[in-house]
Structures are given as C-alpha cells and as structure tokens.
Amino acid sequence: MSLRPHTTIAFAALAAVACGDIASPVRDDLYEWRLIVPAAVGTDTVHFHWEQEDLPVRVWVAGDEVEALPSLMQRAIDTWESVYLYREFQAELVSDSNTAHVIVRGVPAPSKAVRSVRLPSALAPECDGATDLDVSPDLRELTLPIRIFINPRATPDTPGLGDCLALTSIHELGHALGIFEHSPNQTDIMFADPQVDLPSRFDRGTAEALYHLPPTIEAVGR
Numbered sequence: 001m002s003l004r005p006h007t008t009i010a011f012a013a014l015a016a017v018a019c020g021d022i023a024s025p026v027r028d029d030l031y032e033w034r035l036i037v038p039a040a041v042g043t044d045t046v047h048f049h050w051e052q053e054d055l056p057v058r059v060w061v062a063g064d065e066v067e068a069l070p071s072l073m074q075r076a077i078d079t080w081e082s083v084y085l086y087r088e089f090q091a092e093l094v095s096d097s098n099t100a101h102v103i104v105r106g107v108p109a110p111s112k113a114v115r116s117v118r119l120p121s122a123l124a125p126e127c128d129g130a131t132d133l134d135v136s137p138d139l140r141e142l143t144l145p146i147r148i149f150i151n152p153r154a155t156p157d158t159p160g161l162g163d164c165l166a167l168t169s170i171h172e173l174g175h176a177l178g179i180f181e182h183s184p185n186q187t188d189i190m191f192a193d194p195q196v197d198l199p200s201r202f203d204r205g206t207a208e209a210l211y212h213l214p215p216t217i218e219a220v221g222r
C-alpha cells in the first residue's frame, strides 16, 4: 500500500508571532491536527491546546478495569512530555475523578452523547480506543473532562494485547493534548489505526507546533 505524503502546513507568520523559538519559516514535519467540522459554508476548524495555567493536566485512570492501564497512561504522559523542550505540555495522574481534566476508562466507549465529538481509533483485533470531546455548538468551549476509552477486545493472555493497549494509550492521550484529527500516514502513531509503538518525527513535530499557535476553543468546566 502506498502511503499518502504528509501535508506541509505553512504557518510561518502565525508561528513567528506566537513563539519566537521556531527558527524555520515553514515546517515540513506536520500533519493537519485541527478538528474539521461542517460549517454553513464549507468547513470550519477547531484548534485546542492546554494553557499554562491548566498544567499539569489532571488525568484520572480507572484502576479496576484494566490492570495495566494506570502504568500505561503514566508511560503515555512521559512519552508526550518528552516531545516538548519548554514543558508546554505536562500531565499527572490524580486520584480524584471529580477534578480531573481527562478521564480514562478501560471499557468499551458507551453510546455517544449527542453533543460530543468522538474520535474512534485503534481498531485492532486486540483492543480499540476512542476519545470523546464535548464541543459547544458555537465551537468556543470544550467542556471538560475529555473522556478516553481504551477497550481490551481480547483476554488478558492474548499475544499482542499489551502492545495494543500501550500504543493506544499514547494515541488517545495524543488526542487529549490537542491532536484532534488523525494523521493520514501509517508510520505515525496518530494514524487512525496505529501500527507503530511510539510517536514519529511527524507526530512530535505536530504536537510541538500546535502549542505554538493560539487555541480557537477554551476548556471549561474544571
């Protein structure tokens, strides 16, 4: 199967205003990360990242559904934090779900709430995942928490299940940090059905770049 090329996104002027440390005028290590939604005319886009005052993002993980899930989500946090030179994204596991920004469950995603946007992913036989975003109709508010579902579809001793849960944890946390679309390329962990274990150069470039542009939507409710 031939791979579609990564989209080159030129946003030199915006990047220069938002963040002085991007030296290259045009980056070629990005794909489209903004949520694309229907609009009255054509499509609109939603861009989100956590603000500095939100950090560290509070992530609550159900401990009694998938035994390895808390440690896998901690590994996912460590993986994404390592992308950033200036700690633009930080997260921590918390014990109180009532104050969490992100809720992670080890169960199948339930019926989708009417208002939420669901990003279904990781459709492997061993496990699947989904991330639900509650976006207001005017696209101005993202009501927290973001809800992640990581669902083992096989028994615990199934070969490949651990790897599937691990890469799906990284993939879904990638959505929760602001990558709201899927990469078109199989070599990226943000491909809809990820095949790789860790973020690629393109995943890392995209995750880094999106924190250098002002968000179009604000997180509310926590």
Ligand SMILES: [Zn+2]
Pocket: 119, 120, 121, 122, 171, 172, 175, 182, 191, 192
């Ligand atoms: Zn996904």
